Amino acid sequence: MLTDYIIPHTQIAAIIEEAGGDLQIRKDHPVKSPEELAPGECLVKLDCSGACHSDLHAAIGDWPVPPRLPLIGGHEGVGIVVAIGKNTVESPVKLGDRVGIKWIANSCLNCEQCRKGREQNCVKALCSGYTVDGTFQEYVVSYVNYVTPIPEGLPSDAAASILCAGVTVYRALKNSQTSLGDWIVIPGAGGGLGHLAVQYARIRGLRVIAIDTGSEKKNLCLKLGAEKWIDFMENKDIVKEVREVTDGLGAHSALVTASSSQGYEQAIEYLRPGGILMCNGLPGSATLSASIFFTVFKSITICGSYVGNRQDAIEAIDIAARGLVKVHFVNRPLADLKDVYNGMINGTIVGRVVLDMSKK
Ligand code: NAD
Ligand code: ZN
DSSP states (O other), rough: OOOOOOOEEEEEEEEESSSOOOOEEEEEEOOOOOGOOOOOEEEEEEEEEEOOOOHHHHHTTTTTSOSSSSSEEEEEEEEEEEEETTTOOSSOOOOOOEEEEEEEEOOOSSSSHTTTTGGGOTTTOOOOOTTTOSSSSSSEEEETTTTTOTTTTHHHHHHHGGGGHHHHHHHHHHOOOOOOTTEEEEEEEEEEHHHHHHHHHHHHTTEEEEOOHHHHHHHHHHHHTEEEEEEEETOHHHHHHHHHTTSSSOOEEEEEEEESGGGGGGHHHEEEEEHHHHHHHHOOOOOOOOHHHHOOOOOOOTOOOOOOOOOHHHHHHHHHHSSOOOOEEEEOOOHHHHHHHHHHHOOOSEEEEEEETOOO
């Protein structure tokens, strides 16, 4: 059966026509009908979607690879499967299942990158809210083999931001070569990725030095278990501060979740020999400048980490479902998206904003 749900022909969607252009909230955007779904596609009626800083990069168009236009952004969606394309074989999900939509909407699953578990680097990967329409709409087309099952008991709005922010920092930490009791510095710790990184780092047994700005973000980071707070706007010598806390030796690792290039500055300097810099934050045009001499001399590893694969998503969600990591968020209507972007630009969003599709 394609569907047993009543699906409207039109819906509310947030659309950008051109990079840097006005964000329009349309009430009459077409919904793809179940008959039009290709095999392997499904239609998901969204409960909500997190708003990630990557959506703002897409809306502004400040990344080297431009998004598809016009574009419906969004890639932290949770909702119900309401239709499945005809001739879909062995679908792992069925009508009525609650699922999550991630940044990677689909990948070929057969190339070398996919086989090695780097589905996000598949040349055929589709990016939700970047190369295909995403979750800033009520009904999104997705792919049965790629959606993430959401465990019962984890509310949709509590799960949404695990699907990008959570997965991304979870994978970066998993590959960070850190051990129990190691120090990790997290620039951007009060933001969407950062506040989840503090929590996943804590359950990995790491000692967290949180860097961000403002008293609200400070309170959140300390409440979530950071041992040391550094305000990057007030403190001019971050290297000295990090060294002081770490007995003069420097931190074992840094996970940069800041959206600005400044978050990367000094990381090589405050890492101890053998340290690892995990790069998550994605400023569009900045370059990473590091002293080659000290990178070699201190045996530093610099490592890019891009979202996660399907398994990372299931693991990150499972940890959240067990209550070990919690997204700090406020619910707002989709119509507020422009204001949410302004909040990101001004740095006033503490944790995440989740757009609730039932709020009009
Ligand atoms: P956010 O706006 O919620 O958080 C960013 C935080 O960085 C803010 O709290 C801000 O105050 C802080 N910050 C800014 N400059 C800083 C500095 N110099 N030092 C310390 N903190 C600083 O953004 P987000 O949604 O968490 O995303 C962060 C970045 O990660 C974005 O560039 C986004 O595109 C990128 N991202 C990357 C991946 C990936 O796969 N690697 C996935 C998702 C998002
Ligand atoms: Zn994201």
